[in-house]
Amino acid sequence: MKVTEKDVAYVADLGNLELTAEERTRMVRDLNSILGHIDSLNELDTTNVPPMAQVSDRYGVDQSKQGSERFAYASREDIHEGLRKSLPHDVALENAPDSDGTFFKVPKVIER
Amino acid sequence: MNLDLLTIDAARSAVQERKTSAAALAESFYAKIESDDPKIGAFLTLSKERAMAKAAEIDALAAKGEKLPPLGGVPVAIKDVMVTKGVRTTAGSKILGNYVPPYDCTAVARLEAAGAVVLGKLNCDEFAMGSSNENSAWKPVHNPRDLTRVPGGSSGGSAAAVAADMAVATLGSDTGGSIRQPASFCGVVGTMPTYGRVSRYGLIAFASSLDHIGPLTKTVKDAAIVLRTIAGRDPMDSTSADIPVPDYVAELERPVRGLKIGVAKEYLGEGLDKEIRSAIEAAIQKLARQGCEIVDVSLPHTKYAIPAYYIVATAEASSNLARFDGVRYGYRAKDARTLSEMYRRSRDQAFGAEVKRRIMLGTYALSAGYYDAYYLKAQKVRTLLTRDFEDAFKKVDAIVAPVSPTAAFKLGEKVDDPLAMYLADIYTVTADLAGIPGISVPCGQTKEKLPIGLQILARHFDESTMLRVAQASEKAA
Numbered sequence: 043m044k045v046t047e048k049d050v051a052y053v054a055d056l057g058n059l060e061l062t063a064e065e066r067t068r069m070v071r072d073l074n075s076i077l078g079h080i081d082s083l084n085e086l087d088t089t090n091v092p093p094m095a096q097v098s099d100r101y102g103v104d105q106s107k108q109g110s111e112r113f114a115y116a117s118r119e120d121i122h123e124g125l126r127k128s129l130p131h132d133v134a135l136e137n138a139p140d141s142d143g144t145f146f147k148v149p150k151v152i153e154r
Numbered sequence: 155m156n157l158d159l160l161t162i163d164a165a166r167s168a169v170q171e172r173k174t175s176a177a178a179l180a181e182s183f184y185a186k187i188e189s190d191d192p193k194i195g196a197f198l199t200l201s202k203e204r205a206m207a208k209a210a211e212i213d214a215l216a217a218k219g220e221k222l223p224p225l226g227g228v229p230v231a232i233k234d235v236m237v238t239k240g241v242r243t244t245a246g247s248k249i250l251g252n253y254v255p256p257y258d259c260t261a262v263a264r265l266e267a268a269g270a271v272v273l274g275k276l277n278c279d280e281f282a283m284g285s286s287n288e289n290s291a292w293k294p295v296h297n298p299r300d301l302t303r304v305p306g307g308s309s310g311g312s313a314a315a316v317a318a319d320m321a322v323a324t325l326g327s328d329t330g331g332s333i334r335q336p337a338s339f340c341g342v343v344g345t346m347p348t349y350g351r352v353s354r355y356g357l358i359a360f361a362s363s364l365d366h367i368g369p370l371t372k373t374v375k376d377a378a379i380v381l382r383t384i385a386g387r388d389p390m391d392s393t394s395a396d397i398p399v400p401d402y403v404a405e406l407e408r409p410v411r412g413l414k415i416g417v418a419k420e421y422l423g424e425g426l427d428k429e430i431r432s433a434i435e436a437a438i439q440k441l442a443r444q445g446c447e448i449v450d451v452s453l454p455h456t457k458y459a460i461p462a463y464y465i466v467a468t469a470e471a472s473s474n475l476a477r478f479d480g481v482r483y484g485y486r487a488k489d490a491r492t493l494s495e496m497y498r499r500s501r502d503q504a505f506g507a508e509v510k511r512r513i514m515l516g517t518y519a520l521s522a523g524y525y526d527a528y529y530l531k532a533q534k535v536r537t538l539l540t541r542d543f544e545d546a547f548k549k550v551d552a553i554v555a556p557v558s559p560t561a562a563f564k565l566g567e568k569v570d571d572p573l574a575m576y577l578a579d580i581y582t583v584t585a586d587l588a589g590i591p592g593i594s595v596p597c598g599q600t601k602e603k604l605p606i607g608l609q610i611l612a613r614h615f616d617e618s619t620m621l622r623v624a625q626a627s628e629k630a631a
Contacts, residue, residue, distance in 0.1 A: 045518070050514070056517050058497045059501055059505075061502065065510070073511075075573050077515075079576075080465060080528065083461050083465075088538070091534040091535075092534070093534050094537040097363065098395070133256045136254070136256065137482065138482060146481055149490050150491065151493045
């Protein structure tokens with residue numbers, strides 16, 4: 043077993059999930075089964091293989107440049123309210139579960 | 155008007171020539187949805203007001219004798235992971251159960267600008283996570299070809315709606331096979347373009363480096379029409395490519411004679427159902443008879459695709475789904491006393507089991523001490539998988555393969571075994587990881603009369619060749 047109940051509790055905490063006792067037991071079983079399969083990746087020697095974070099690395103990129111200049115093709119003018127206006131206040135609040143008409147309302151932030 | 159097998163051109167011409175009106179056509183589709191969808195479950199929300207307004211606009215054009223745009227009056231429907239202004243969009247999740255977006259997804263806006271009439275929003279696995287559509291928070295979708303079976307997923311509603319003639323064409327999304335696999339299970343054409351070909355703006359993110367929007371249609375030509383409409387650079391998505399979009403429809407006219415078609419032994423090996431294998435082999439023979447040269451290729455890292463995929467996809471998902479916290483929109487738990495309790499309880503109560511499993515797996519893979527062993531390792535393997543394709547495409551113009559190891563399975567059959575469900579994505583996830591385009595086109599059926607799909611993969615941004623080969627297979631089938 044790679045993943046224990048304790049690991050599940052820790053990871054759930056990181057992921058902002060609580061999980062019921064039943065869900066935790068199930069999660070230990072499922073994660074171990076999936077990670078057991080994922081371990082096959084260790085059969086591959088990847089010492090000199092660069093990681094691939096995104097596909098767009100492979101086209102449009104000027105390989106002779108460094109940093110953000112490599113992605114010049116994707117840049118655009120920084121225009122205030124150019125492409126799309128910011129949402130009007132009332133529209134931004136329309137889907138709010140709780141609001142006072144000016145702000146989103148949430149329960150107490152500072153716990154003690 | 156007979157809605158069966160109605161294609162985009164047929165629907166548009168009927169409206170153009172005033173054999174019917176866009177409004178009457180939309181009404182017939184709504185009547186069909188009302189009578190047939192209760193047993194299929196493809197639709198989650200109907201957008202009648204929006205549809206009828208668009209139809210009226212098209213009818214006014216037709217009445218004036220003006221030439222209709224390419225999708226003028228054509229009834230379409232949209233997977234519920236693409237936001238639609240003023241029309242409820244849930245992503246198949248309780249956490250967005252009452253979400254009414256204030257803006258439109260670019261792909262949807264482009265379809266409408268080309269005259270399409272959006273009938274409504276389609277059922278899918280929650281946040282597009284699933285291969286059977288059984289992870290929808292609302293209801294499962296039944297395969298129109300056999301109601302006891304799944305339609306595939308996650309774009310199950312998108313495939314079923316086309317197969318059951320409840321829309322002429324639909325949009326789906328593909329992160330690990332979610333357009334191609336349901337298309338194969340339901341016997342329709344499902345197209346995943348190159349990553350970056352279609353803007354993801356307004357697509358509710360599952361895994362940002364893997365997500366694609368694409369069409370599900372009755373014919374390859376319809377796929378070409380829809381793709382031509384939605385493709386192309388969008389300043390709202392910096393990963394959308396600034397590469398000219400060919401006229402895919404015109405490209406279809408070019409013959410396939412002389413094209414080199416790759417067959418990878420790794421895609422026809424152990425685990426593939428015998429009936430599927432013979433259907434794929436027969437389809438390969440038909441391409442050979444049309445003058446294609448069949449070439450053996452190897453994609454040696456294929457067996458590592460599933461493990462790499464389920465790390466990359468879940469890691470990105472755990473990050474993307476962090477935004478659902480009950481503050482600005484979506485579900486909020488009622489009983490929380492503090493903010494952190496509210497986050498946890500809202501997510502706990504409103505996310506389904508598969509979504510929680512993927513958030514947990516992704517968070518684990520990104521957590522301190524495991525990042526190098528899992529996430530970084532998977533990214534490196536992603537490079538190897540992409541190089542496999544790049545090497546193969548030095549020798550061939552397209553690769554043909556199965557879409558899924560089996561035809562549509564029974565509802566409930568795999569629901570308790572997440573690993574078994576993941577392993578069935580073996581033939582589709584690699585194209586998502588590499589960012590190359592893929593299509594599923596019907597190529598026969600099993601003895602039980604279940605559809606079989608042929609997958610065709612091509613080089614980055616070469617959807618034209620992929621569509622040409624797909625059409626050649628379609629005509630031979």
